[in-house]
Amino acid sequence: MTRTIWVKADASVGDWEARKRRVTTAIEAGADWVLVDESDVGRVRELGDIAVAAFRSEADVVDGDDEAAEADAYFVGKDGEGDGTIDLPNDLSGSADLTTVRRRDDRAQGVYVRVLGKEYEAFAEAAAADADYTIVVGEDWSIIPLENLIARVGDDTHLIAGVTTAAEARTAFETLEIGSDGVLIDSDSPDEIRGAVDARDVADRETLDLRYAEVTAVERTGMADRVCIDTGSLMDDDEGMLVGSLSRGLFFVHAETAESPYVESRPFRVNAGAVHAYVRNPEGGTNYLAELSSGDEVQVVDTAGHTREAIVGRVKIEKRPMFRIQAEVETDDGVDRVETLIQNAETVKVATSAGRTAVTDLESGDEVLVYYEDVARHFGEAVEESIIEK
Secondary structure (H helix, E strand, O other): OOOEEEEEOOHHHOOHHHHHHHHHHHHHHOOOEEEEEHHHHHHHHHHOOOEEEEEOOHHHHHHOOOOOOOOOEEEEEOEOHHHOOOOOOOOOOOOOOHHHHHHHOOOOOEEEEEEOOHHHHHHHHHHHOOOOEEEEEEOOOOHHHHHHHHHHHOOOOEEEEEEOOHHHHHHHHHHHHOOOOEEEEOOOOHHHHHHHHHHHHHHHOOEOOOEEEEEEEEEEEEEEEEEEEEEOOOOOOOEEEEEEEEOOEEEEEEOEOOOOOOOOOEOOEEEEEEOOOEEEOOOOOEEEHHHOOOOOEEEEEEOOOEEEEEEEEEEEEEEEEEEEEEEEEEEOOEEEEEEEEEEOOOOOEEEEOOEEEEHHHOOOOOEEEEEEOOOEEEOOEEEOOOOOOO
């Protein structure tokens, strides 16, 4: 599931300057969408690159401006059935679908509903069956209507919960252990908007089950083309990347955060290994190190298995002396061998049961941290087939 953050910036927020501040904050914070009145779409486009959803306003209907900038999605419900301006139909069983509500704007892909009572929850459920996007806003924020809608329409629509704080956004993403697909935050606070974006990122990230493997060989292998991955993010002392020669077993290699008498720390860098090796990406697949280039995404992981994404800023490939590190992993079927090539340098460190260890100090019998996944891969994607790697 790809979670989304929407920032509310329609006329209810205030004048254009107030709306502009919200839109600017949304762009700078990394939100996915802003929700505005259609008359503001063109002005939002001038502020930056963000997806724009729009309510059709009465002014737009009167003016009939065919040259107005187009939104990426249109919503009905505001000043209509969705917010109580127009009474709900008596029979919600067949007359509340989006096609009926859309009569005021036949371009609409989304519906906006304030949950003013149980009947509005039923209305949102009926309309969601035909809507790509369904926004539900509780008057006194409560997880109960959201729980009901997640259970009933979660697979039919992109369900977006209205919130006013980052804490509410986190709760929305955790509800029923599934969470809403997105949140619409209605707040003037840049901190709350940024906090909602952080909540999205945390909800989207996986936690990996890392384990220790026993080192069985550390051998000098001569020269190879070594890859350093320089990211656009700073990494912490316990963070690094998962790399390896065999797709089923990837070694945890620390970022160069530690000070050294030989070189300055480079907390944006992972000295990852030889060009043939795999590195794990945020989608759960792998890329060859040789394939990476500026703008690609790689997965950063800490020693507890928590993950996040980072953008590659630069890849450095140079000939360097290498070690071959071999280790054995205990599996349900016995013991499996994994290995990788990594530069022979004291600045390159792996995670072991004894802590951060330079590869030049690594010995047989040490326990190194790995991610083991008993699957084959084809073009970086897990497949169910027999592939022999050795």
